Amino acid sequence: MGGTFDPIHHGHLVAASEVQALFDLDEVVFVPTGKPWQKDAGQVSPAEHRYLMTVIATASNPRFTVSRVDIDRPGLTYTIDTLRDLAAQRPDAELFFITGADALAQILSWKDADELFELAHFIGVTRPGHELTDNGLPRDRVTLQEVPAMAISSTDCRARVERGEPVWYLVPDGITQYIHKHHLYAQP
Numbered sequence: 001m002g003g004t005f006d007p008i009h010h011g012h013l014v015a016a017s018e019v020q021a022l023f024d025l026d027e028v029v030f031v032p033t034g035k036p037w038q039k040d041a042g043q044v045s046p047a048e049h050r051y052l053m054t055v056i057a058t059a060s061n062p063r064f065t066v067s068r069v070d071i072d073r074p075g076l077t078y079t080i081d082t083l084r085d086l087a088a089q090r091p092d093a094e095l096f097f098i099t100g101a102d103a104l105a106q107i108l109s110w111k112d113a114d115e116l117f118e119l120a121h122f123i124g125v126t127r128p129g130h131e132l133t134d135n136g137l138p139r140d141r142v143t144l145q146e147v148p149a150m151a152i153s154s155t156d157c158r159a160r161v162e163r164g165e166p167v168w169y170l171v172p173d174g175i176t177q178y179i180h181k182h183h184l185y186a187q188p
């Protein structure tokens with residue numbers, strides 16, 4: 001599961017947990033992006049903070065791990081490179097890429113879209129506010145999956161912190177504490 005994870009929240013965790021159970025996955029690898037090509041660089045928190053928050057949020061689940069492949073690779077992050085790196089590290093694994101409805105909608109515009117579908121099976125999960133449609137996607141390589149709806153976004157979490165509003169229960173407790181300890185998203 002790739003993401004900016006700025007910060008990781010319960011929407012990500014519920015989606016990952018649900019897909020892990022439904023598809024009987026051995027492992028869900030959370031992959032924080034380095035520099036996402038779709039996002040303005042100045043608006044994204046330093047990779048180490050996003051990586052550490054992802055580690056904290058996933059530490060208690062034996063099936064969840066975190067990969068540094070994207071944050072350690074120089075340059076912009078493209079999902080094709082993520083999948084190539086993960087495939088090289090796990091030559092015998094069958095790869096699934098978990099993504100939300102909003103990201104799935106853009107997938108055909110991603111770099112090397114054809115090869116993406118050769119490297120992994122894509123699982124598009126429901127996300128409140130975004131419709132789950134498979135327009136133009138190869139049906140044998142993409143599964144649309146309904147997961148319990150969590151109307152949470154990182155953008156909203158950041159805005160709440162900036163306004164001095166709580167993010168308790170939207171993100172794991174350790175993430176709330178990490179955000180405050182490092183003064184993330186707060187006004188200077």
Ligand code: ATP
Nearest residue numbers: 002003004005011099100103127150152153154155
């Ligand atoms: P931002 O608001 O900064 O874009 P985000 O909440 O969308 O953050 P990302 O890190 O961009 O989080 O998302 C990583 C992946 O998780 C994407 O594929 C996204 O669609 C999916 N996702 C995020 N939030 C949810 C949610 N509440 N339910 C289901 N999927 C989600």
Ligand code: MG
Nearest residue numbers: 004102153154
């Ligand atoms: Mg997003």
